[in-house]
Amino acid sequence: MKLRKIISTLLAAVMLCTFLCGCEDLEEFLDYDLSAEPRNHEELLVSHYIDVGQGDCEFIEFPDGKTMLIDAGTSKSSGTIIDYIEGLGYSEINYVIATHPHADHIGGMADVIKYFDIGQIYMPYAGTTTKTFENLLTTIQDKNKKIKTAKAGMNITKSENLDFSVDIIAPVNDEYDDLNNYSVVITIQYGNNRFLYMGDAEKEAEDEILEDKSDVSADVVKVGHHGSKTSSSAKFVSAVGADHAVFSLGEGNDYGHPHSQVVKRWKKAGAEILRTDKNGTIVITSDGNNLTVDTEK
Numbered sequence: 001m002k003l004r005k006i007i008s009t010l011l012a013a014v015m016l017c018t019f020l021c022g023c024e025d026l027e028e029f030l031d032y033d034l035s036a037e038p039r040n041h042e043e044l045l046v047s048h049y050i051d052v053g054q055g056d057c058e059f060i061e062f063p064d065g066k067t068m069l070i071d072a073g074t075s076k077s078s079g080t081i082i083d084y085i086e087g088l089g090y091s092e093i094n095y096v097i098a099t100h101p102h103a104d105h106i107g108g109m110a111d112v113i114k115y116f117d118i119g120q121i122y123m124p125y126a127g128t129t130t131k132t133f134e135n136l137l138t139t140i141q142d143k144n145k146k147i148k149t150a151k152a153g154m155n156i157t158k159s160e161n162l163d164f165s166v167d168i169i170a171p172v173n174d175e176y177d178d179l180n181n182y183s184v185v186i187t188i189q190y191g192n193n194r195f196l197y198m199g200d201a202e203k204e205a206e207d208e209i210l211e212d213k214s215d216v217s218a219d220v221v222k223v224g225h226h227g228s229k230t231s232s233s234a235k236f237v238s239a240v241g242a243d244h245a246v247f248s249l250g251e252g253n254d255y256g257h258p259h260s261q262v263v264k265r266w267k268k269a270g271a272e273i274l275r276t277d278k279n280g281t282i283v284i285t286s287d288g289n290n291l292t293v294d295t296e297k
């Protein structure tokens, strides 16, 4: 009896220690005070490129305290994403964007939508017959939410006081042969800083964005289609002129992402290369003038 008591006390101590160490790691990595929930934004824009292996997932904290999720990796990543967002102190996501209906972007989204309070949901006018996609639509319906159809020229939110605006610059057209080209492409402007999120948009979509005269210049770009050579045309890369190029992908993936020429192209254009397969989760913070980059590894 006595021995059992000692063992259970030891076990509890080990569990508590693991929990505390986990929090400390996250706190140290993110440089946050996790005891203050939800944390004090101090009018910062924080863009988290969450490592979900081969897939895409960006969680963005806006300077007005609201939040946005762009994509949610594969179905395997939903636990990681939920823990991460909850770890930051949020129970609500104000804007959810499903860039296009491929499983490496919407796979974990149904679970995330079930778990959190959700504001507006944006998707392109594109569909497939996959179980993953149907499951997502059913989840949205069960939650009594409506989907807003994303199109170039829409504003998601803005604040003149904060000099802050979130806009959709693609899809420009209504019909594409490839689902990737339906990708919702988003720009965030905050003071003197600009962020661009490309989804899996390929060259055809990039050309249309440029023809549409959208401002693609950015300090930070989430590179299109995991660094595949079907995206990041030379013309587009030079128009963006980013200082930081983030590639979201899994180590040793089956697709050969990223393509070495694409990495070279962004580097040559002056961008620091950041990769979730090498750096883990990447966090880029803007105060409207300066950027700071933190990586998990």
Ligand SMILES: [Zn+2]
Binding pocket: 055, 056, 102, 104, 105, 200, 225, 226
């Ligand atoms: Zn993809």
